[in-house]
Amino acid sequence: MSASKTIKMLSRLLCAALLLGPAVAFADFELNLSPGVTEVSQMQYDLHMLVLWICTIAGIGVFGVMIYSIINHRKSKGAKAAQFHESTTVEVIWTVIPFVILVAIAVPATKGLLFMEDSSNPDINIKVTGIQWKWEYDYIDEQGVRFLSQLDEKSEKARKLNSGVDVTSVDNYLLDVDKPMVVPVNKRVRLLITATDVIHAWWVPAVGVKRDAIPGFVNESWFKATEPGVYRGQCAELCGKDHGFMPIVLKVVSEADYASWIKEQQASAGAAAAEDTKTFTMDELMAKGKAVYDKSCAACHGVTGAGIPPVFPAITGSKIATGDKAGHIDIVVNGKKGTAMAAYKSQLSKAEIAAVITYERNAFGNKTGDMVQPSEIK
Numbered sequence: 569m570s571a572s573k574t575i576k577m578l579s580r581l582l583c584a585a586l587l588l589g590p591a592v593a594f595a596d597f598e599l600n601l602s603p604g605v606t607e608v609s610q611m612q613y614d615l616h617m618l619v620l621w622i623c624t625i626a627g628i629g630v631f632g633v634m635i636y637s638i639i640n641h642r643k644s645k646g647a648k649a650a651q652f653h654e655s656t657t658v659e660v661i662w663t664v665i666p667f668v669i670l671v672a673i674a675v676p677a678t679k680g681l682l683f684m685e686d687s688s689n690p691d692i693n694i695k696v697t698g699i700q701w702k703w704e705y706d707y708i709d710e711q712g713v714r715f716l717s718q719l720d721e722k723s724e725k726a727r728k729l730n731s732g733v734d735v736t737s738v739d740n741y742l743l744d745v746d747k748p749m750v751v752p753v754n755k756r757v758r759l760l761i762t763a764t765d766v767i768h769a770w771w772v773p774a775v776g777v778k779r780d781a782i783p784g785f786v787n788e789s790w791f792k793a794t795e796p797g798v799y800r801g802q803c804a805e806l807c808g809k810d811h812g813f814m815p816i817v818l819k820v821v822s823e824a825d826y827a828s829w830i831k832e833q834q835a836s837a838g839a840a841a842a843e844d845t846k847t848f849t850m851d852e853l854m855a856k857g858k859a860v861y862d863k864s865c866a867a868c869h870g871v872t873g874a875g876i877p878p879v880f881p882a883i884t885g886s887k888i889a890t891g892d893k894a895g896h897i898d899i900v901v902n903g904k905k906g907t908a909m910a911a912y913k914s915q916l917s918k919a920e921i922a923a924v925i926t927y928e929r930n931a932f933g934n935k936t937g938d939m940v941q942p943s944e945i946k
């Protein structure tokens with residue numbers, strides 16, 4: 569770009585900024601962090617404010633002296649450069665002041681860190697697992713409360729290229745999930761955070777937690793939310809192509825609501841377990857299989873089964889999906905190491921796996937006529 573063009577562009581930007589400036593300044597301006605709803609998030613907020621004020625005061629002091637000196641001791645007024653060489657006084661001052669500032673920051677920062685790290689005496693333990701590209705919540709104190717949480721259907725549809733959906737019409741676009749994590753208010757919740765494939769990070773600013781989810785490691789964190797509400801977060805570690813599409817929704821509810829939510833979860837887990845021993849008809853398997861496929865498989869293998877070759881193979885005409893049942897069951901149950909094809913045995917129920925395999929073998933132009941029942945899934 570030529571120099572004159574650059575200058576023209578810069579002056580245009582400046583005009584725009586001057587025109588827009590007042591409007592922006594008067595709008596509801598929320599630039600600061602939020603103090604959140606836990607003691608930890610409040611501590612983080614206070615620390616941030618402390619450091620911000622120290623920076624502001626130091627900035628005003630340093631620039632003040634600098635501007636004053638430039639104006640009042642300029643060469644054109646006949647000023648001569650002062651000599652501070654080997655001045656012990658100056659050396660002591662510029663060592664002591666930063667030292668005092670550092671200590672003033674380090675003390676509350678260390679206190680906060682120690683407090684954050686102490687996850688002892690939890691009321692509730694939840695294992696949080698990052699999976700490309702969803703979260704699994706396992707309430708380890710409660711039998712049968714374990715579920716996946718992924719981007720809600722509305723956002724999922726709208727985010728597709730040429731979806732025709734106006735994303736501004738979608739509530740909480742890309743920040744909503746199908747099944748939120750639920751915890752009671754005023755209880756210490758300990759999180760055990762890990763991952764199955766790559767590094768993810770569980771991050772909910774309102775509760776002051778941001779922890780890496782690393783395969784093979786279990787990281788700990790905790791929070792105690794003091795206000796009921798819905799708090800949103802996201803995966804905060806670049807984790808692959810859909811990194812931007814694995815939000816977190818945390819619902820903090822009253823203790824009574826939490827207890828009834830747990831009951832509901834256990835009842836539906838019981839129903840799912842009963843399905844795993846049932847024998848289905850072909851129609852039932854196909855209907856259930858389509859639902860599972862659209863939700864869990866279509867992202868890679870395509871809604872029409874065409875896949876995205878050569879990375880994600882097509883299901884239509886696939887050797888495995890039209891070959892013998894055992895091979896097909898194996899790849900869905902155990903996945904394929906070193907590829908994006910995950911082991912679904914811990915993510916889907918037996919009935920769901922049986923249904924989705926039946927569906928793949930009889931949809932998208934595949935016509936094996938095979939039925940797979942939950943009892944065949946090991």
Ligand SMILES: [Cu+2]
Binds near residue numbers: 769804811
């Ligand atoms: Cu992630």
